[in-house]
Amino acid sequence: MMGVVKTVRRAALALGTLAAAAAIATPAAALETVSVRLKWVAQAQFAGVYVAKAKGFYEAEGLDVTINPGGPNLNAESLVASGSDSFAVGGGIESLMASRDKKLPIVGLGMMHQRTPYVFVTMNDSGIKTLKDFKGKKVTTFFTGAQHTLNAMLLKEGVNPADVTITAQAVSMTPFISKEVDVATVTLYNELNVLKARGITNVTVFAPDDYGISVPRDVLITSEKMIAEKPKAVQGFLNATLRGWKYAIQNQGEAVDIVMAAAPGLDKAHQTAMLAEAGRLTIADAGTTKGIAALDMDRLKGAHDLLLNAKVINAPVDFATAFAPQFWDAVPAADKKM
Amino acid sequence: MRSTFVPQIAALLGLLFLWEAVVLAFNVPAHVMPTASAVLQDIGTGAALIGRGVARTLLETLLGFAIGAMVGFAFGAAFAWSRALERVLFPLFILSQAIPVIAFGALVVMWLGNGIWSKVAIAAYLTAFPVTVNTCRGMRSVDPQRVALLRSFGAGDWRVFWSLQVPFALPSIMAALKLGISLGLIGAIVGEWFGDTVGLGILLLQAMYMENMPRLWAVILVCGVIGIALYALMEAIERRWVWWRPEL
Amino acid sequence: MMAGGAMPGRTIPQPVEAVPETAPPIVELANVSKTFGQGRQEVSALEHIRLAIGRGEFVTVVGPSGCGKSTLFNILAGLTEADPGASIRYGGQPRAAKELLGKVAFMPQRDLLLPWRRVVDNAILPLQVEGMSRAEALKRAAPMFPEFGLAGFEKHYPHQLSGGMRQRVALMRTFLFERDLTLLDEPFGALDALTRSLMQRWLLEVWQRHQRTILFITHDVDEAIFLGDRVVVMTARPGRIKLVLDVKLPRPRDAEIVTSPEFIQIKRQVLAAIEEESLKSFQQATGG
Structure with missing residues (x-):
């Protein structure tokens, strides 16, 4: 029991010291205090944010940024909408559209992954060569949005999704590896690397973008309130975050070390592979032609229509209020152009 | 005292050997079930990291447990004291327990931020319920004849409460605390899933999503050992200070 | 018990008949x-x-x-x-x-000892309820243990005692609570016949x-x-x-x-x- 008392006392002391330190630091620096919520646990998928923080890019923009990692069952969109967090690396375009549909006052600032970051994979020896072969097969996918993408792809190839056995995918890739299912869904930056790490490379990939369907993901979001009240902070955050990403893509080894320092439990090889893939998704298409996190409105419109057809959203979403492209436009070219 | 742990340690070692033997004998692939030695080795190589996780999660657990125990005791005592209060508030307690803690996660993060206190809150929330129920039940079951005896000595409510009701309810409160400390540990781990970078819950998540099986089992093993240790601590406290059973 | 001891409450027995009818x-x-x-x-x-x-x-x-x-x-x-x-x-x-x-000092049928209190702490409970400090209550109780046949059992817990001893602790508790009635x-009631007759004579003495x-x-x-x-x-x-x-x-x-x-x-x-x-x-x- 004494140990507990001591620990508690030590914790209280530590808190006191922190509070004192904060009290001293705040007036001197006079930084705007904001926070960014990640949609998932700290990892290289969010390298740009960690680099911007570690390299002082945020501070240079007058911001004191707290990075709040996410986790399962934590909704970044609602945390931003409620004002708990100023910014977030949110879910995909589908999350932004669904949130706007539910009248959450969140606004998209930029799009990190220009292409659909997940693909459907099958073993080369499964006999599945085209989407048409999915008929009658067992397919698992993420029921957090990816199922709509899959349906749209199948319909485009003339396959009735009802003819395919589609079930929710568990965390583990083991059912796919042990061939209990024929097709599984993988993110390019995570599960595909897990497969590779297990020595599974003889797979056929069906990427939505190859079938004209794009669901860009990892939207940078903020709230309508932030835009109205602190537009300078919004601009500064976007500038620094994009600069952070550019640096991370150009200095991947250092960026992985920065992420690892923040979340020491991670596996370095895995994070290195993750950053490489996340970087590829970031500079794909408009990410290169226009710049990092560009809002490719045509592509976003296509995703919106898909979601409307799938009844994920009940009514068309007004893009003029759902996005605030003026901030991205104002980011200096040096920060966003590769 | 020390000698009483020998059979438990022997059982644990036996289990580890059996684990190792079965995995080797049936050639179970590592991603299904790693060998015990691989898991122990991972604990060795990740000792610093796991140690930090243990320290953090343990702090969350103990703070949450302490707060939850106090809150549970206060509510349990209030319910035992006033049936009206119990009728009004207790259904809310039951309702709150029927909602999975996951649903509260975002709220807790909104209210308490991403620091240690949101984890402490979830640990406290899980601890408080059994303590409330058992405190109330324990105090209600107080022997009315002993209450009458104390009253005949001229004892007031406060004296009856501290000298009779509390000690009378302690064995049943202790039973709730033994359950509560395990729930507190679960609460702390689940709490970390609402966003953090340190803690056993985070190590668990990282291992789970990256399918790092030795690490996953290492963390599970460590969680289990902590759970057993905390339970044993409560047992020791009970044996030392709350050894009696209410005589009716 | 030393005759003529200076302890309070240890005076020479008085015959009951001495109580005047008119009191x-x-x-x-x-x-x-x-x-x-x-x-x-x-x-x-x-x-x-x-x-x-x-x-x-x-x-x-x-x-x-x-x-x-x-x-x-x-x-x-x-x-x-x-x-x-x-x-x-x-x-x-x-x-x-x-x-x-x-x-009024009241002793119910059952001894109603508190199992978590030692014999001595059970005995002094009414004194503590009155507001007396534990130290002072212990001083007051100490000389009564031999008289109630509990010498050497002060530190025991109730569950370690026989029924007759428990009853004596309860009686001692009642007697320490000095009231007019x-x-x-x-x-x-719950004692065997032999213990009971011993206790009766002892009670009269006390x-x-x-x-x-x-x-x-x-x-x-x-x-x-x-x-x-x-x-x-x-x-x-x-x-x-x-x-x-x-x-x-x-x-x-x-x-x-x-x-x-x-x-x-x-x-x-x-x-x-x-x-x-x-x-x-x-x-x-x-x-x-």
Whole structure:
């Protein structure tokens, strides 16, 4: 029991010291205090944010940024909408559209992954060569949005999704590896690397973008309130975050070390592979032609229509209020152009 | 005292050997079930990291447990004291327990931020319920004849409460605390899933999503050992200070 | 026990007869009734009890089960209120029952020791309730352990004691709570016959040494006569006082007294009264 008392006392002391330190630091620096919520646990998928923080890019923009990692069952969109967090690396375009549909006052600032970051994979020896072969097969996918993408792809190839056995995918890739299912869904930056790490490379990939369907993901979001009240902070955050990403893509080894320092439990090889893939998704298409996190409105419109057809959203979403492209436009070219 | 742990340690070692033997004998692939030695080795190589996780999660657990125990005791005592209060508030307690803690996660993060206190809150929330129920039940079951005896000595409510009701309810409160400390540990781990970078819950998540099986089992093993240790601590406290059973 | 010790409460035994008949009674009950329940469920536990107990008296109450003895005790201990119209005078003052809380030393049938307290801490509980510090209460209690046959058991817990010892701890607790009136509700009911007779003689010694006023409930006619200055016989439901007998047996009394003609004479009277009552209630019950 004494140990507990001591620990508690030590914790209280530590808190006191922190509070004192904060009290001293705040007036001197006079930084705007904001926070960014990640949609998932700290990892290289969010390298740009960690680099911007570690390299002082945020501070240079007058911001004191707290990075709040996410986790399962934590909704970044609602945390931003409620004002708990100023910014977030949110879910995909589908999350932004669904949130706007539910009248959450969140606004998209930029799009990190220009292409659909997940693909459907099958073993080369499964006999599945085209989407048409999915008929009658067992397919698992993420029921957090990816199922709509899959349906749209199948319909485009003339396959009735009802003819395919589609079930929710568990965390583990083991059912796919042990061939209990024929097709599984993988993110390019995570599960595909897990497969590779297990020595599974003889797979056929069906990427939505190859079938004209794009669901860009990892939207940078903020709230309508932030835009109205602190537009300078919004601009500064976007500038620094994009600069952070550019640096991370150009200095991947250092960026992985920065992420690892923040979340020491991670596996370095895995994070290195993750950053490489996340970087590829970031500079794909408009990410290169226009710049990092560009809002490719045509592509976003296509995703919106898909979601409307799938009844994920009940009514068309007004893009003029759902996005605030003026901030991205104002980011200096040096920060966003590769 | 020390000698009483020998059979438990022997059982644990036996289990580890059996684990190792079965995995080797049936050639179970590592991603299904790693060998015990691989898991122990991972604990060795990740000792610093796991140690930090243990320290953090343990702090969350103990703070949450302490707060939850106090809150549970206060509510349990209030319910035992006033049936009206119990009728009004207790259904809310039951309702709150029927909602999975996951649903509260975002709220807790909104209210308490991403620091240690949101984890402490979830640990406290899980601890408080059994303590409330058992405190109330324990105090209600107080022997009315002993209450009458104390009253005949001229004892007031406060004296009856501290000298009779509390000690009378302690064995049943202790039973709730033994359950509560395990729930507190679960609460702390689940709490970390609402966003953090340190803690056993985070190590668990990282291992789970990256399918790092030795690490996953290492963390599970460590969680289990902590759970057993905390339970044993409560047992020791009970044996030392709350050894009696209410005589009716 | 050293004779002539300077300890308080250790003065030379005084014969009970020395109490003058004219001394004001400690407690005086008149028209005390108690009914429980309402309407058809109504049960009359006590009816028109009139009883006065003088200072230093040892009064025993016998009666069949359900004669309301315990209800009477609860009223005297302040735990139950009597029906309206009752008169309770305590120390010469009219009192409501609840005003007697803390004024009467009460020992229920069961020892009701607190299992988490050591013997010594059980004994001093009423002193602590009064607000006395533990140290002072311990000092007060210390000399009583040998007298109550508990020397060397101070640090034991109740579950380590025999039934007789537990009962003595409860008695010691009651005696440490020094009040003008001490109520003992069948304290020896659960003891075996041999222990019981030892305890009876011991109780008389303690009573005389400490000069307490005792009202003592029992089922046992021999016990009532052996201990009491007066025996009160109560009737079954509703509880009424059927008979009050003075016991003019000399004190100190020893075990052989139960075979003396005087004792047997009194016992015959008491038994006859009880018999009559039991028959009555038996006939009531069978509708005869």
